[in-house]
Amino acid sequence: MNARLSAYLELEWLMLKLDDEASEAADSIRDLMDPLWYSLSESDRAYLDSRDFAKAVHGASITLHAGRALFCTPVSPRSVPLPTGPIKHWNEAA
Numbered sequence: 001m002n003a004r005l006s007a008y009l010e011l012e013w014l015m016l017k018l019d020d021e022a023s024e025a026a027d028s029i030r031d032l033m034d035p036l037w038y039s040l041s042e043s044d045r046a047y048l049d050s051r052d053f054a055k056a057v058h059g060a061s062i063t064l065h066a067g068r069a070l071f072c073t074p075v076s077p078r079s080v081p082l083p084t085g086p087i088k089h090w091n092e093a094a
Helices: 003-020 025-039 042-050
Strands: 052-055 063-066
Touching: 003 025, 003 042
Parallel strands: none
Antiparallel strands: 052 063
């Protein structure tokens, strides 16, 4: 991760935290983020645009990055037959 992307993510975190508190400072931070956004590479901006966010409702008010894997279709586990007799050389495999 490069320094600009790291700085953008840190400012974004601070902005979201202040946004949750309805602070006017969140708007000021948003304004500071604009030039930084345009200085990011296209791939960095594409990464930031592709993120999904999920908000925790219970407990502390936090915002979590939720990647696409969180919303993927579950797959059923494959069926593996259990051995019927003693397992030989198990201690070598462990």
